[in-house]
Amino acid sequence: MFKLIDRFLNKITMYRLILYYVLSLWFVAFILSFFGLLPYSPVDLLIAAVFIEAVCIIVNAFFARIFHAPSNSESVCATGLILALIISPAQPFDHLAFFGLAALLAMASKYIIAIHKKHIFNPAALAVALTAVILGQFANWWVGNLYMTPFVLVGGLLMARKIRRLDLVASFFVVATGAILTFNFLRGWNPSSVLQQVLFYSPILFFAFVMLTEPMTTPPTRNLRILYGALVGFLFVQPVHMGSALLAGNIFAYAVSPKKKLILELKEKIPIAADVYDFLFKPNHKLVFKPGQYMEWTLGHDAQDARGMRRYFTIASSPAEEYIRMGVKFYPQSSSFKQSMMLLKPGDKIVASQLAGDFVLPKNKSVKLVFIAGGIGITPFRSMIKYLLDMDERRDIILLYSNFKPDDIIYKDIFDQAGKRLGIKTVYTITDKPCPKDWAGENCFIDEAMIKKAVPDYKERTFYLSGSHNMVVAFSEILPKMGVKKSRIKSDFFPGLYS
Numbered sequence: 001m002f003k004l005i006d007r008f009l010n011k012i013t014m015y016r017l018i019l020y021y022v023l024s025l026w027f028v029a030f031i032l033s034f035f036g037l038l039p040y041s042p043v044d045l046l047i048a049a050v051f052i053e054a055v056c057i058i059v060n061a062f063f064a065r066i067f068h069a070p071s072n073s074e075s076v077c078a079t080g081l082i083l084a085l086i087i088s089p090a091q092p093f094d095h096l097a098f099f100g101l102a103a104l105l106a107m108a109s110k111y112i113i114a115i116h117k118k119h120i121f122n123p124a125a126l127a128v129a130l131t132a133v134i135l136g137q138f139a140n141w142w143v144g145n146l147y148m149t150p151f152v153l154v155g156g157l158l159m160a161r162k163i164r165r166l167d168l169v170a171s172f173f174v175v176a177t178g179a180i181l182t183f184n185f186l187r188g189w190n191p192s193s194v195l196q197q198v199l200f201y202s203p204i205l206f207f208a209f210v211m212l213t214e215p216m217t218t219p220p221t222r223n224l225r226i227l228y229g230a231l232v233g234f235l236f237v238q239p240v241h242m243g244s245a246l247l248a249g250n251i252f253a254y255a256v257s258p259k260k261k262l263i264l265e266l267k268e269k270i271p272i273a274a275d276v277y278d279f280l281f282k283p284n285h286k287l288v289f290k291p292g293q294y295m296e297w298t299l300g301h302d303a304q305d306a307r308g309m310r311r312y313f314t315i316a317s318s319p320a321e322e323y324i325r326m327g328v329k330f331y332p333q334s335s336s337f338k339q340s341m342m343l344l345k346p347g348d349k350i351v352a353s354q355l356a357g358d359f360v361l362p363k364n365k366s367v368k369l370v371f372i373a374g375g376i377g378i379t380p381f382r383s384m385i386k387y388l389l390d391m392d393e394r395r396d397i398i399l400l401y402s403n404f405k406p407d408d409i410i411y412k413d414i415f416d417q418a419g420k421r422l423g424i425k426t427v428y429t430i431t432d433k434p435c436p437k438d439w440a441g442e443n444c445f446i447d448e449a450m451i452k453k454a455v456p457d458y459k460e461r462t463f464y465l466s467g468s469h470n471m472v473v474a475f476s477e478i479l480p481k482m483g484v485k486k487s488r489i490k491s492d493f494f495p496g497l498y499s
Contacts, residue, residue: 013307014215015074017162021155022081022210025143028151029085037147040089048089048099049081055103056080063111070300070351074308079106082124082210085143086203098137102127118261118353120254122217125246132243139243144203156209165213168225172208175233183237207242217250219257220293220356228253262287262295262352266344267323272410275330276376278316279341280323281350289319291383292492293357297326299350301340311337314357314466314492316379316411320390324352327410329376359464359492360384361395367462368396370455372446372475374467375403380492381466382411385418392421398455399426402446402467406430406439427454446475448482459483466492 012020026049033042056076064071083102092099106127110119113126128139143152160166177198184194198204212218212232219225228249235245264281272278294314301309317325330338344350361384362369371381378401388395403409409428418424429442429450444450451458463479465472472491479489 012162013074013310014163015072015078015308015310017159018210019074019078019081021159022078022085024155025085025148025151025206026081029143029148032147038142038145040142044089044092045084047092048087048095049084051092051096052084052087052099052103053077053080055100056083056107059104059107060110063107067111069111070298070309072298072308072310076107079123083127085206086124086128086139086141088140088142095137098131098135101135102131102139105130115254115260119216121250122211122214122246125211125243125250129243129247141203141206141242143206144201146200149200149205152205152209156205159209160213163213163215165218165225167222168213168218168229169208171226171229172212172233172236173204175230176204176208176236177233179234179237203242204236207236207246211246212249215296215354217253219253220354221257222358224253224256227256260285260287260353260355262324264324264350264352266346266348266350268346269344272327273408276408276410277328277330277342279326279328279344281326281352282322283324283352287319287324287355289315289355290357290360291315291318291387292360292380293355294359294380295352295356296354297350297352299337299340301336303336305336307335307337309337312354314379314383316382318383318386318390320387325382327376327379327382357492359466359490361387362462365393365395368457368460369398370451370458370461370463371397371399371401372463372465372467373399373401374446374471375408376410377467377471377492378411379466381464382414385424386414388422388424389414389418394422395424397424398461399424400429400446400451400454401426402429402431404430405432406436406441425454448478451482462488462490464490464492 026045029038030042030045032038033040033045056079060071060076063069080103083099083106087099087102088095106123109121109123109126113120132138160169177195180198181191181194185191212229219228231252232245232249235248236242263284265284266279267282268280270278270280292314294312296310296312298310313326313328315324316327317323328338328341330342359380373381381399385397385399399415401409401415415424415426419426427442429444429446430439431443431445433443435443442450455461459482463475463484465475476489476491480486
């Protein structure tokens, strides 16, 4: 079942999933209102949502034009729906100023309250906090009610699984519920009644799955995300202050992982294999990153398809290199994003942000490693091995690199050089049959038998997996059966692989 869910999630972009999630919640509320299960009429819900969305779209278009910034329509619409789900729609014509100001502040915060062109605060949380100060009107977070809870929970779990933020959500829940139960127990309240109230009659689920996990304002690595979730959970003791708790968490997230937007100018586009290109970009300022990390790339273009204008790609360059390198595989019927990438010429620009990822070399240099790569999944290993060459740093590494045919192999010069200078062993294998007569490598899929042959001490090593989702899942199941501890298996992840 999980495989079917993952297959569905991998076909949809993160931003589109968030939009579908909050849109579905609003639609469920709209239906429930017909049966009197919510204290609002369908007309109230419709007027509030349409007005908030209209203001968000208009204000965002204005600021995007003023700041010459690409705009993600899915993100704009999702923010509007979030506001519609947390601000009471009762008597909407009496609260148009509240709706309008909240929408205006949410959109403006993305452009004005930003450092290096990256917003610091969750836009919806900041908007309702400021409207409380300016107008004295508060969001009542009405989405947190008994009838909405099942839909919030199911959709939230899907979204957290998609963006791999279950660790963040879990740390928040453990600390938040623990703190709330302790606080209310000291006040003499019944713990079971408090827990029931928190889970079914408060917005804690919506807050955790939607507000807390917003990618732009969360730390980039797992340990920091867990700490971030725990901090916000501790400050969540009084749910009435949940917006302030999140804003405090946003400040922490920025402090431990400053976020920047890079404006990258294309220097060169190099064909390196059939339908594979290296893009070399010159950044407007130095990017500090760890080999193996990824970034979100934004390319505004006309006629965007359902996959939008944002993608996540691993940085293929070494931190010591002058230019930022991105290796991209182009498929038949590529997305509008990749079609636009193919049209880029030297001097054209693209925006990069959200540096993140734990798929990096271990701090302990004595750890013996195995890199398993399939196709374009080789890019993080190119970054790591080139960095080791640049630093003249020796590590015990065996790279197993699978492709369909010899012409698909990329970065071979780097890996061969690493073999001569650093002793890094690379085993090339192709899966095409029949095997070319002049092929000197392996001619098979990477499987248990091949791993045992190429890596006799495999039980002593830590495995890094990068490639298609199916490949990573397969090895995540095969290796434990071979006796490799799960703690020694690391897989590359970023929120979406799209053609």
